Amino acid sequence: MSHRVGFLVCDQVTLLDISGPVDVLHNAEGRYESVLLSPGGGLVRSSSGIALDTTAVADAGPIDTLVIPGGEHLVRHRVDAELLDAARTLAATASRVASVCTGAFVLAELGVLDGRRATTHWRHAATLAHRYPHIDVVADALYVSDGPYLTSAGISAGIDMALALLEHDHGPDSARAVARELVVYLQRPGGQSQFSTALDTPPPRIPALRTIIDAVHADPAADHSATTLAAAVALSPRQITRLFQAELGTTPARWIERVRLDLAQQLILNGHTITAAARRSGLGSDESLRRAFARHLGLTPTDYKHRFATTRES
Template identity: 60%
Template sequence: MSLSPRPSPHLSPRSRPHPHPRLAVLAYDGVRLLDVAAPLEVFGTAGGYELVLCSPGGGPVTASTGTGLAVQADASTVRADTVLIPGSPTLPNAPLPAGLLAAAAALAAGARRVASVCTGAFVLAEAGLLDGRRATTHWRHAAALARRYPRITVEPDAIYVRDGHLTTSAGVSAGIDLSLALVEQDLGPQAAREVARDLVVFMQRPGGQSQFSVPARTPRPRHDALRTALEAVAADPGADHAAPLLAARVGLSVRQLTRLFRAQLDTTPAGYVETVRVEAARALLEAGESVAGAARRSGLGSDETLRRAFLRQLGVLPSQYAARFRNSAVE
């Protein structure tokens, strides 16, 4: 499989940078395919970039899907304006692939701008490039990044974080958000907006990583009663889940249940219930429900309660979230 630059028919030549800046994407064995392909698609659609897919040593690599990628250059020979380090499912839990750290460090040393997608942040962190800086990565691995590299200020809810010449992004598809932000930095908001419309994606995605499934990002509780409580909330977010009722349902005192939530989930029963209800309200808004209807059916009750919960957890108003979702459906 070959990923190479292509001219874009969608943007006028006037909107393209000149001279053509080189953007290098570093591929390696086990790399996540979408982390490579999505940024290349964004920059290729924008036009005006010289795109180079390179690898440590210059040989072909095999992505985590088993897909073979034919690269164009040995990373040690490449000098690029912008360097992008994709992630891999193995990076948080295994040694870095051979030659990856040296290749990434060499590319970064000569670049004006360096970015990572998803767990590619672990490569930048290992190279010491994120020390003293803010960064993000896939929500599933944010805590591990913070523990392993305490000199980094990890922002687990961000879609992407720019700190100086370094930009890191959240998981997988967030590479599109990051790439659009870099295109906007180079070519301006109109050019980035045209790319987003062509690819039928958000120009600026509403909210952060907290918008993604609550059960999926909640560690599995060790205590049976806590698991039962979580299942009850997930099964019917709109029901009455006041702490006394929830505790009685699982045979614990309110104090015991609260202690379990704190110890295993780092939240309170009320906090968890609100998070699940926000997720339910989000799904209702995506399905076309009104703000008032989403508030009522999710169990949050009033428009004002829904508004405060959305701002607290997602950083966006319910009406804005609904409008952006509708807009993305028709573009």
């Protein structure tokens, strides 16, 4: 008997959150049956405008694994009560519950992630952590498994999570075969930091911190030592560190390194050499750049260039 996987969807759902995991399971030699569900059944329109024909939760029958795909509206607004009730009903009997991208906000609202590790799209990780402080949000993971609950990062990371489910259920050979068929990594190297950017830091509430952040963004390669930053805003280095921890959850040095790394990534993608990217970004030497790439991205600058740089004609 195949393992039934129910995808609970609603209007404005992100299509790839569904289609990516569904295709992984579809290619697993008939071991899974995927079912599209919605609170009331019928047509549900995705954010890209494509309509999905769904079965009502009341008519779903037994579901072994529940997957909740995401959508931007799940972050902007409170989770719809009808969707929340449907998720609660299905989660109560499913042996495993998962989310893709911002679907984690539905599980968070249910309270099932409290005291657990979880992830979501890097752009919304801070919001998830702030809104639900009892969740240990892992911002740089592609997917996180904690007990019967799995959460995955932004959009295509649902494929990574589905492959992990397949490997757990049927072993690495089955997962490897499906990954080859879909021409994807079985275990994608690196985390969400490969794609995120420190330039999306929300504007701080405290004027002194805004001044520092604006100065770093304006010239990442300038001298931004603790002494220089302190003098610029008439605060002590210790006070600045406290501000960064309170508002951004990191240290000044680590945040500045991340901004410089973002610039170095962009310089590499624009065709600059590793040495030039290190110097112009403020990271300094090739070795410093290599260490920053390893620390934040889990790969080397050369690997990053080969993977993401656009091929250019000479």
